[in-house]
Amino acid sequence: MDEERIGVGLVGAGRIGSFHAHTLAQRLPGARLAAVADPAPGAAERLTRALSGRPYADPKALLDDPDVRAVVLTSPAATHAALVRDCAAAGKAVFCEKPMALTLEDADAAVAAAQQAGVPLQVGFNRRFAADFAAAREVVVSGGIGTPQLLRSVIRDPGLSDPGAVRPWTLFLETLIHDFDALLFLNPGARPLEVYAVADALVAPAYKDAGLLDTAVVVLRFDNGALATAEASFSAAYGYDIRGEVFGSAGMVSAGDQAAGSLRHWDAGGLHRPTVRRDVDLFAAAYTAELAHFVDCVRTGAAPQATGEDARRALAVALAAIRSVQERRPVRLEEVEPA
Ligand SMILES: NC(=O)c1ccc[n+]([C@@H]2O[C@H](COP(=O)([O-])OP(=O)(O)OC[C@H]3O[C@@H](n4cnc5c(N)ncnc54)[C@H](O)[C@@H]3O)[C@@H](O)[C@H]2O)c1
Numbered sequence: 370m371d372e373e374r375i376g377v378g379l380v381g382a383g384r385i386g387s388f389h390a391h392t393l394a395q396r397l398p399g400a401r402l403a404a405v406a407d408p409a410p411g412a413a414e415r416l417t418r419a420l421s422g423r424p425y426a427d428p429k430a431l432l433d434d435p436d437v438r439a440v441v442l443t444s445p446a447a448t449h450a451a452l453v454r455d456c457a458a459a460g461k462a463v464f465c466e467k468p469m470a471l472t473l474e475d476a477d478a479a480v481a482a483a484q485q486a487g488v489p490l491q492v493g494f495n496r497r498f499a500a501d502f503a504a505a506r507e508v509v510v511s512g513g514i515g516t517p518q519l520l521r522s523v524i525r526d527p528g529l530s531d532p533g534a535v536r537p538w539t540l541f542l543e544t545l546i547h548d549f550d551a552l553l554f555l556n557p558g559a560r561p562l563e564v565y566a567v568a569d570a571l572v573a574p575a576y577k578d579a580g581l582l583d584t585a586v587v588v589l590r591f592d593n594g595a596l597a598t599a600e601a602s603f604s605a606a607y608g609y610d611i612r613g614e615v616f617g618s619a620g621m622v623s624a625g626d627q628a629a630g631s632l633r634h635w636d637a638g639g640l641h642r643p644t645v646r647r648d649v650d651l652f653a654a655a656y657t658a659e660l661a662h663f664v665d666c667v668r669t670g671a672a673p674q675a676t677g678e679d680a681r682r683a684l685a686v687a688l689a690a691i692r693s694v695q696e697r698r699p700v701r702l703e704e705v706e707p708a
Contacts, residue, residue: 375664376403378437378461380428380452381444382412385466385493388649388656389441394420396657400664406431407444428452432459439489439667441660442466446543450475453490453677457482462667464660466493468546468687469680474707476684480677489666491659491673492680494550498658501624502613506555508622515619517556520597522548523612523625525605527646529583532573537580540568540601541687541694545587547611548599549686550679552589555615559591561682565699566690572604587690608644609651 377393377400379386386407394402405413406425413424425431432440432455439462442452450470456463463483469492470476483490496502508514524544529535553561568585570577583603590596612625628642629650635641645651659675666673688705 374399374401375438375667376401376436377439377441377664378404378406378422378431378434379416379441379443380406380431381442381448381466382407382409382416383443385649386441386443387416389443389660390416390420392657392660393441394422397661397664399668400660403436403438404431404434429455432456432461437461439463439663441663446471450479453479454482457486457488457490460486460488462489462663464491464493464663465677465680467550467680468542468684469677470684471542473681473685473688473705476677476681477707480681483677489663489670489673490677491663491666492675492677493659494547494554494675494679494683495652495655495659496547496551496611496613497554497675498662499624499652499655501626502551502554505613505615505622505624506557509555509615509617510557513620514615514617514622517559517593517595517615517617519614519616520552520556520595521612521614521616522551522555522597522599523610524548524600525602525610527605527607527609529572529603532576532581532583533579535576535581535583535603538582538691540582540585540603541566541690542684544603545585545599545601545690546683546687548587548601549589549690550675550683551613552597552599553679553682553686555613556591556593556595556597559593559595561589561686561689561702562592563590563699563701564588564686564689564693566693568694572602582694585690585694587686587693589686608646609648610644611651 568582572583614623
């Protein structure tokens with residue numbers, strides 16, 4: 370039975386890595402957790418002891434393990450692009466958490482390495498695998514809302530526990546990058562032309578001088594005429610709030626529900642609906658579906674959805690938004706392209 374399951378190695382045994390490790394070990398009949406690598410003392414062992422597989426401190430040792438056929442990268446963002454290239458060089462299929470790279474040059478090199486090696490490269494844009502977002506896109510593709518004219522994407526995270534630990538521009542490179550991909554996903558085939566972004570530290574103003582931005586609005590103009598906004602906050606008091614909307618000439622479609630389920634509670638204080646507090650709860654099914662898809666692609670050789678090219682497209686918007694904040698002006702996408 371184990372030979373039929375794809376041996377997957379996980380690199381980065383932190384918060385999302387732990388969730389993906391449980392998915393690989395327990396939620397996917399076609400996969401098994403073959404190895405975990407993390408340089409933090411005891412981190413890899415903690416997962417392999419609880420689940421399965423061999424622990425490594427060095428990701429390169431994991432790539433040398435012949436039992437590892439595919440790799441899931443959940444290490445910090447700055448390590449991703451080089452690790453994608455290392456996986457490709459070792460002939461391993463790779464699933465990379467977002468962002469796949471922090472520069473367009475690194476994104477291009479990662480995509481080229483996977484293509485040259487002929488290995489599948491998938492990126493962790495989990496909203497594409499959330500049933501409501503996928504259905505919303507189908508409605509748009511089928512013409513159900515006519516011509517897209519206005520799009521909206523919202524991300525509000527429930528808490529900013531340690532503002533001092535947030536690296537500059539995280540809001541754009543690691544948070545809004547999901548929204549930029551969602552807008553591209555929900556406006557299929559359209560190319561963003563121009564971006565205008567404003568951002569501030571409204572949640573933790575004391576950290577603004579250190580480079581923290583925790584609140585932003587981004588306006589995008591697409592080549593099919595559609596206008597879009599993406600907005601983000603690192604601190605929604607009521608929970609984890611992710612929404613997408615496309616308004617068109619013949620209607621509107623929206624995805625994302627702020628309520629955790631269908632429960633409603635009426636009392637003297639009014640009507641209450643529980644909300645979701647953690648991404649791993651809101652997106653448990655989508656996180657599982659994206660890895661199921663990745664393992665299927667490894668098995669069948671099919672090209673994954675949520676590709677390295679998608680990661681590059683979203684990164685270009687993030688980089689244009691960052692420049693827009695820095696220079697307080699609209700920035701055309703071509704301005705951030707490598708010379
Ligand atoms: N798709 C999503 O919704 C989602 C959600 C959370 C995090 N993420 C992304 O996943 C990545 C990890 O985020 P996290 O919150 O789990 O971070 P984390 O800090 O909790 O975990 C990172 C882990 O990587 C390890 N590490 C550091 N350097 C390493 C290296 N060179 N090789 C291997 N491991 C290394 C650390 O020791 C740590 O255990 C980030 O890029 C983040 O943006 C995506």
